[in-house]
Amino acid sequence: MAGIRGPPEDSDLFPARPPPAAAELISDDDRSVAADSWSIKSDYGSTLDDEQRHADASEVLSASNFPAASDFSSDKDDPDANEVEPSILGLQSYWDSTYAEDLVNFREHGHTGEIWFGVEVMDVVASWTQNLCSNMVGGRNPANGSSDKSESADETYRDLSRWSVLDIGTGNGLLLQELAKQGFSDLTGTDYSEGAINLARNLADRDGFSSIKFLVDDVLDTKLDQKFQLVMDKGTLDAIGLHPDGPVKRMMYWESLSNLVAPSGLLVITSCNNTKDELLAEVDNFNKRIKSQDLDRDTNTEPTDVFRYLDHVRTYPTVIFGGVEGSRVSTVAFVRN
Structure with missing residues (x-):
């Protein structure tokens, strides 16, 4: 932008x-x-x-001459004037x-x-995600918490502890520590920087979270063969978009995430360079591209969306700039169909 x-x-x-x-x-x-x-x-x-x-x-x-990162092609004939440099x-x-x-x-x-985006944002993301997942576990509407079913906090905690959670671009791993405090226990963090993983492991051991798993892995060329019920991204899509080959790498990002999020699982993205509506539009474009590929393969099944919007954080502080009221940070949750 x-x-x-x-x-x-x-x-x-x-x-x-x-x-x-x-x-x-x-x-x-x-x-x-x-x-x-x-x-x-x-x-x-x-x-x-x-x-x-x-x-x-x-x-x-x-000085770098960046080669094409994949055989993906952009849907745009002309560069978007609003793309991030x-x-x-x-x-x-x-x-x-x-x-x-x-x-x-x-x-x-x-x-x-x-702590990218600050401690306050990290705390909001962790508690909001826990509430979102708890509502899903309890059969409630994640957006408003309404339900015909009641369950104890212990039952909710026990269910959340069985969720497999992946934090891509984990950095120092502190978001996973916060999720552990919220009741999640099957936690994995990946980052393509070995230094980040070494730091995250040291901090987790020091802070009493040695059960969190940390792996060196590039989400755009992931070696993981597991699907996760909850995948977190706090700033990784932003960083990918800042690469000189950003538009292509963003397409690779969505392709990779579609293979990492389990069916009916959640993808929670926190971004400072994309509004909620921009993330929705990007997901919509990805869904259309995949459905078009399915039609080209002449499959017998009706193509469906890969991701669908579920909810977004509404509690970040807002400011007014240029007559527009909003937040510098957006957190949006999608369900993998």
Whole structure:
């Protein structure tokens, strides 16, 4: 999203300001610029040479000749003027160096690292997701909690403990720790940065969550052969969209997620660069593309949507900008059909 647009239909969110492009990040305080644009909160200062690290990443971004990531093709003939500009935050080299620094800070000072979108958003995502899943377990409408069936908190907890949960792009793994506090116990976190996984394991062991599993894995080329009842994404789709080959990689993202979320399972996406309606539109485009492929294969079954919208968070603080009221962060849940 390159700029502010009119308010989306039936939405309480407005487009967030995208993270700056690589050239814009090279300033006197690169980390602060990136942190401000992504609503990052950190409890420590930099101990490594940020200027050199960002300069190196920017050089990689500008010099790289990115090949086509897959044989997917875009549905668009012309570039979308509102697409997010590529940024070093879309490169694995950036995250590898970031988590290398975070590991140093953890070992020297015990710091947890950055919490993307802040502690408040993480807490809301964890508790809202727990409530959503509890409503589904109890046979209630997830959006309003209405039900003809009652069950004890112990029964709800016992059911949630059997949910298989995957957090893609887990980073320091703190979201999984919060989900563990909400009653989930079959928890797995993946990240394509080995440094992130090392940090997440160290933090989980320190904080008493050693049962959480952490694996090095790229969601766009996943080696996982398991389907999960709940898949969480807090900022990963945002980072994928910042890659120079972002549009293609976003298509790969949805293809991969369709294989990771179990039938009737949930996908919960938290984003600062996509409104609720934009995520709905992206899912709708993916559904249409898959159904079109099914028709081309001349299958005997009627094509159905892969994902359908379930609910979204309505409790994030809102601001007014350019006459539009909304939030910088959106969290949306989809059901895998």
